[in-house]
Amino acid sequence: MQLHQKISAALNMATTAGRVGLVPFITAGYPVKDEFIKVLSEICKDGDVVEVGVPFSDPMADGITIQRSSHSAIEQGVTLNWIIEQLAASDIDTPIVLMSYLNPLLAYGYEALAADAAKAGVCGFIVPDLPWEESEHLRAALDTQGLGLVQLVTPATPEDRLEMLCKVSQGFVYAVTVTGVTGGGHSMPPEVVDYLDVVKHHASIPVCAGFGVREPSQVAMLGKHADGVIVGSALLEKIESGEDAAAFLHGLQG
Amino acid sequence: MNETLVNMSDADRAEHLRKLIAGEYPDKRGRYGPFGGSYAPETLVTALKRLEQGIHEFLADDELQAELRRELKDWVGRPTALTHARGLSKRWGADVWLKREDLAHTGAHKINNALGQAFLAKKLGAKRVVAETGAGQHGVATAAACARVGIPCTVYMGAVDIERQAPNVDRMYQLGAKVVPVTSGDATLRAAIDEAFRNWVADPAETFYLLGSAVGPHPYPWLVQVLQSVIGTEARAQIIEAVGGLPDIAVACVGGGSNAIGLFHPMLADSGVEMLGIEAGGRGPDLGDNSATLAAGKPGVLHGTYSMLLYDADGQIQETHSVSAGLDYPGVGPEHALLKTIGRVTYQSITDDVALDALRECCAFEGILPAIESSHALAGAREWAKENPGKRILIGLSGRGDKDMPTLSKHMSFRDAAE
Numbered sequence: 001m002q003l004h005q006k007i008s009a010a011l012n013m014a015t016t017a018g019r020v021g022l023v024p025f026i027t028a029g030y031p032v033k034d035e036f037i038k039v040l041s042e043i044c045k046d047g048d049v050v051e052v053g054v055p056f057s058d059p060m061a062d063g064i065t066i067q068r069s070s071h072s073a074i075e076q077g078v079t080l081n082w083i084i085e086q087l088a089a090s091d092i093d094t095p096i097v098l099m100s101y102l103n104p105l106l107a108y109g110y111e112a113l114a115a116d117a118a119k120a121g122v123c124g125f126i127v128p129d130l131p132w133e134e135s136e137h138l139r140a141a142l143d144t145q146g147l148g149l150v151q152l153v154t155p156a157t158p159e160d161r162l163e164m165l166c167k168v169s170q171g172f173v174y175a176v177t178v179t180g181v182t183g184g185g186h187s188m189p190p191e192v193v194d195y196l197d198v199v200k201h202h203a204s205i206p207v208c209a210g211f212g213v214r215e216p217s218q219v220a221m222l223g224k225h226a227d228g229v230i231v232g233s234a235l236l237e238k239i240e241s242g243e244d245a246a247a248f249l250h251g252l253q254g
Numbered sequence: 255m256n257e258t259l260v261n262m263s264d265a266d267r268a269e270h271l272r273k274l275i276a277g278e279y280p281d282k283r284g285r286y287g288p289f290g291g292s293y294a295p296e297t298l299v300t301a302l303k304r305l306e307q308g309i310h311e312f313l314a315d316d317e318l319q320a321e322l323r324r325e326l327k328d329w330v331g332r333p334t335a336l337t338h339a340r341g342l343s344k345r346w347g348a349d350v351w352l353k354r355e356d357l358a359h360t361g362a363h364k365i366n367n368a369l370g371q372a373f374l375a376k377k378l379g380a381k382r383v384v385a386e387t388g389a390g391q392h393g394v395a396t397a398a399a400c401a402r403v404g405i406p407c408t409v410y411m412g413a414v415d416i417e418r419q420a421p422n423v424d425r426m427y428q429l430g431a432k433v434v435p436v437t438s439g440d441a442t443l444r445a446a447i448d449e450a451f452r453n454w455v456a457d458p459a460e461t462f463y464l465l466g467s468a469v470g471p472h473p474y475p476w477l478v479q480v481l482q483s484v485i486g487t488e489a490r491a492q493i494i495e496a497v498g499g500l501p502d503i504a505v506a507c508v509g510g511g512s513n514a515i516g517l518f519h520p521m522l523a524d525s526g527v528e529m530l531g532i533e534a535g536g537r538g539p540d541l542g543d544n545s546a547t548l549a550a551g552k553p554g555v556l557h558g559t560y561s562m563l564l565y566d567a568d569g570q571i572q573e574t575h576s577v578s579a580g581l582d583y584p585g586v587g588p589e590h591a592l593l594k595t596i597g598r599v600t601y602q603s604i605t606d607d608v609a610l611d612a613l614r615e616c617c618a619f620e621g622i623l624p625a626i627e628s629s630h631a632l633a634g635a636r637e638w639a640k641e642n643p644g645k646r647i648l649i650g651l652s653g654r655g656d657k658d659m660p661t662l663s664k665h666m667s668f669r670d671a672a673e
Binding site for chain 1: 283291293300301459555568570
């Protein structure tokens with residue numbers, strides 16, 4: 001099995017069990033650098049796949065929560081090197097997807113990154129500032145290790161392009177629910193249901209809905225039209241206020 | 255990629271230059287050789303394609319282009335003058351000419367781009383314009399252009415820049431723009447661009463992002479070059495008319511690089527014209543003390559383009575320093591990255607103090623108060639003149655220094671106290 005197929009398999013298992021797949025996101029080393037693996041282990045209890053954010057100085061697709069967590073992590077000295085070392089030394093067996101803007105990956109070097117990430121238990125990457133047309137070099141390196149590159153689709157993506165992205169995505173298709181940055185408001189636009197049905201129609205791998213997911217009712221609603229949900233900013237806000245992250249995630253699944 | 259750049263043969267360099275001159279760059283993928291491209295979030299991919307299509311229609315629309323030319327003449331005040339700098343010529347032992355973008359409406363070259371893009375926004379049916387600004391010149395130009403064409407506008411400006419360019423903030427308000435302070439990141443131009451992108455991502459269908467420099471994802475670097483090339487096209491014709499020949503060198507300051515690309519691009523084919531871009535050397539050569547991207551940077555991706563960039567070993571973008579807000583940016587336009595790589599343009603840096611000294615000299619001997627940004631070009635030209643006596647030098651005087659009075663008062667009083 002290729003590494004990216006582990007992601008799809010984990011989400012398919014949730015579907016088979018009659019659950020909505022859960023993909024929690026945390027910024028690595030936030031709020032406290034030394035507690036990275038502890039926090040990650042907590043969210044792995046309910047996460048079918050976990051998304052680990054590599055902090056970047058200029059997160060232009062992210063809202064204030066992830067801007068804040070990224071800034072704090074950088075201040076504490078969290079780097080991509082460090083994250084990969086920590087993951088490699090941990091015994092986490094939940095499939096991990098690394099979310100990173102492109103420049104930290106460029107600075108690391110694609111070939112070394114693919115080799116080191118695969119050894120550390122990473123199964124795929126999400127790169128919000130790397131549209132498919134620019135992804136050739138990174139994909140070539142990731143392919144050598146069977147690592148996936150998850151494609152994002154958005155409500156602003158025309159259907160022919162959306163169909164293409166669903167075909168080439170690996171692990172899952174990341175269906176952005178809103179036109180905007182991460183961590184948005186509390187209401188999902190009603191047309192999100194039709195949009196997710198279109199994504200689902202074109203995808204042969206699991207579809208996960210993300211951006212602005214905060215409430216159990218949203219998870220239940222999105223779960224009828226997608227295989228999984230991604231929860232990032234809302235989870236980070238719970239973690240930074242000292243609330244029980246595992247209980248919050250557990251509660252989301254109703 | 256680094257090795258490819260270092261090992262580029264002379265034939266490769268010549269071929270890149272040929273393609274640039276022939277208009278084959280940016281190519282279909284928005285690239286200038288290895289640089290450029292479109293590293294934008296998926297939400298913006300379709301908006302950027304629509305923008306590119308819109309630019310082609312806009313450039314082919316003869317009626318609209320004629321209207322834009324009329325506005326450039328009657329409202330902006332173009333062509334701007336080419337002034338023979340008699341005082342500087344005598345002092346430097348050179349023949350110095352100033353392309354006076356400081357005389358353009360709103361006080362800098364920024365208006366050329368802002369007006370053109372505001373026309374484009376109207377044509378594309380945008381409901382609102384967002385823009386970023388560093389020194390405030392692009393913000394003021396955008397506010398004025400939007401008022402002129404009748405479209406609401408919001409300007410994002412770093413909190414640090416709001417403080418050091420206070421007069422421009424008030425001008426933007428008077429011109430009807432909404433100014434939003436940006437406190438995230440380094441609270442300067444780079445953070446303002448991040449925030450403008452975020453705002454655009456929220457409404458890509460009806461918002462037009464009026465980007466102020468030759469940076470960003472394709473097609474922006476190209477669009478800005480096309481709109482700013484009026485500088486070099488005019489200057490070339492004016493100097494030929496004045497002296498019957500071309501300059502030995504053209505000099506311009508480079509932050510993101512819009513005024514420099516506007517001056518240089520129309521003269522790239524004139525092989526006898528040397529070109530010199532001057533970056534902000536800030537307090538000195540250490541990382542974080544300057545904004546000398548081309549001198550100290552390496553290839554990377556920021557704000558949607560692959561170009562030279564100041565970042566650390568972990569890929570984090572570095573905070574920069576310059577006394578001039580307009581040059582205080584860790585990246586540079588992809589066309590400049592190529593021009594440096596192929597050696598068509600030489601890039602050097604000038605420190606804060608030397609730039610301020612050149613500013614005073616221009617005030618005292620030409621009766622012109624240049625922007626601190628433009629003063630970097632003056633200082634760079636002065637140093638070049640020392641090594642190359644008796645040459646004809648064309649300097650892009652990108653803007654006027656009125657907006658810099660708070661900074662100048664501060665630096666002058668420091669100096670007076672020291673003396």
